[in-house]
Amino acid sequence: MAVTDRLPQQPQQVDAVVVGMGPGGEEVAGRLADAGLDVVGVDERLLGGECPYWGCIPSKIMVRAAGLVAEAHRIPGTAGTAMVHPDWRPVARRVREATDDWNDKAAVDRFTSRGGRFLRGRGRLTAPGEVTVGGMDGGETVLRPRRAVVLAVGSEPSVPPVPGLACTPYWTNREMVEAAELPESLLVLGGGAVGLEFGQVVQRFGTAVTVLEVAPRLLGHEEPEVDEVLMRALTSDGVEVYTGAEPASVSYDGGRFTVECARGERLTAERLLVAAGRRVDLTRLGAGVLEVDDTAPALPVDARMRVPGQDPGGPGVWAVGDVTGHGAFTHMAMYQADVAVRAILGRGGPQAEYHAVPRVTFTDPEIGAVGLTEAEARQRGIAVRIGRADLAATARGFIHGPGGDGFVKLVADADAGVLVGGTVAGPYGGEVLGVLSVAVRARLPVAELAQTIWAYPTFHRAIGDALRELT
Known part of the structure; x- marks a missing residue:
């Protein structure tokens, strides 16, 4: 019909x-x-909905393009020489094609x-x-x-009640995705997944990006080690990051935004992206x-x-x-x-369970996580055991650039003998996460996981190294 x-x-x-x-x-x-x-x-x-038009699909087209730019910059010193001239126009064109021009x-x-x-x-x-x-x-x-x-x-995008903000032509993820041209500078309010993904992407295409995060660390709901890895990667790309920075006011003079922070910083940019969560x-x-x-x-x-x-x-x-x-x-x-x-339809079947919800932040390096963090597990009174492996040691030099200092962290329930959470920070972190998602969802015994033969040389092999710290 x-x-x-x-x-x-x-x-x-x-x-x-x-x-x-x-x-x-x-x-x-x-x-x-x-x-x-x-x-x-x-x-x-x-x-x-949001995903195919302003979220998952177009934003990952942008992430992929920015990744190509970054990889090209890594050629000198590892594979020869290269001259890189980023151009946003083909990226914007590909986004319009993928969204049917928002039709x-x-x-x-x-x-x-x-x-x-x-x-x-x-x-x-x-x-x-x-x-x-x-x-x-x-x-x-x-x-x-x-x-x-x-x-x-x-x-919908959550807009914080910062004095002056509502009266300005700020961007949300929708305006960012629809941008045919990039600004010369961008202020990002929010150090969560959306703000960090977009911030890193446009920085790699020549926009000067500054990220403001109210919390003391980036991706505050994830393991604290994630903040350390991302701070190194983002600053290496040229992104300026301010944590513990609470905006006190926002103004716009017709050409530039100005954000005054409670502790004294005064930051300006051509555009302002609000990435402060959803409501x-x-x-x-x-x-x-x-x-x-x-x-x-x-x-x-x-x-x-x-x-x-x-x-x-x-x-x-x-x-x-x-x-x-x-x-x-x-x-x-x-x-x-x-x-x-x-x-x-009255068909029965399994009920909803939420102990193994996967989540991925598509920065470079990627941050993939499932289940509980160490802090969440301890708050629930679980007898926690931690296993950790550094990707730099596992990769033995075949990573160049961000990700070489990534990690795998496992959170186990010592009494039950199963994993209750895991984090992968590194190249293809979201893909490596699949193994941990299955393990946490099925409550596979750690003793059985430890017997897995991990292909070499792969990133997922670091899971085996982390398991050895648990057993």
């Missing part, structure tokens, strides 16, 4: 409504349509070809078992699902209808992704993705989508 800008004005009886058609919502809506349900997907932006027609056609209907507009809960969609033309459509409401609204607006979603705290950072869900406390006589309400508070990752939304679909 073809996409419509507006459904008829009278309340529509359908089987299921999915509010938010990012990766998780699209997966749920598509699979419910495949099962024969009458499904309406709702989104006020592009079908597919979702192909995605909409893909969904509607499965039997679903797509309604572009802002969906919100207006009563138990009722979703009202504000259309792009100002009209409203009321949907009353018989079977399920699925909330997959994703999240979910439950009030805008109308979550108060569900009798939950709509000022909370996330919706409560059970192990089947269902929002508890709903009228058993009405349609069930499920939630997947960022809105559940279990990590703003595409892979999390897809994982939860599978759990929700099986629950809605």
Whole structure:
């Protein structure tokens, strides 16, 4: 059935409504349509969500291009000579191609070809078992699902309440991805994954980048050793990094941004990127209808992704993705989508578990982590054992540049004899992480892992070196 800008004005009886058609919502809506349900997907932006248009896909195109530039600079002294002239234009062109110039027609056609209907507009809960969609033309459509409401609204960039910031033309990840040209200088508010990835990328293409992080270290939710590795790599690239730097005010004079910090720094740049995390607006979603705290950072869900406390006589309400508070990752939304679909269709299967959630920051070197950090494990009262291996020793000189001082760190439960967490900082850290993700997820005994034959010479061999410190 073809996409419509507006459904008829009278309340529509359908089987299921999915509010938010990012990766998780699209997966749920598509699979419910495949099962024969009458499904309406709702989104006020592009079908597919943040990931294919402003997140994962375009940003990794940018990361890959910057990696090529960095590798070319490493040729002298290791493989000959090279002259490198970075050019952002082919990168911007490739991003536009990959996003269909921010057009979702192909995605909409893909969904509607499965039997679903797509309604572009802002969906919100207006009563138990009722979703009202504000259309792009100002009209409203009321949907009353018989079977399920699925909330997959994703999240928005979080903008800190710094005096003056809201009145400036700052960038978020969306403007950064859409940039056809790069500024000569860039201030980045936030030393998390988004800020560090973009900061390193554009620095390698000639932009002077300064990163401000309020916390005392970068990627503060990861192992403290990660900060040390990234600081060396970023400063080697020319990125200026200020940690423990709290912005006191932001101003814009029509050509340059100025950030005044509480401890006295005064920094200026042509552009300002706000990369201070993500937030979910439950009030805008109308979550108060569900009798939950709509000022909370996330919706409560059970192990089947269902929002508890709903009228058993009405349609069930499920939630997947960022809105559940279990990590703003595409892979999390897809994982939860599978759990929700099986629950809605009554197919049973495994419930959601979160002890082995992988996460990757695509800096150079990459930072891959899964499960608990050492600090988190100790906070939970686990009898912790730590194993660590340096990549420089494992690689024996075949790494040149950032990553040569990377590491693998393992966190084990000494009583249970299993890994509860692991971190890989180094080349292909996200790929090497796969082994640890399986081990933590399956709770494989450390004694069995220690018997693994690790191929030589590989980066993942460092896992075996770290295991020997545990046993």
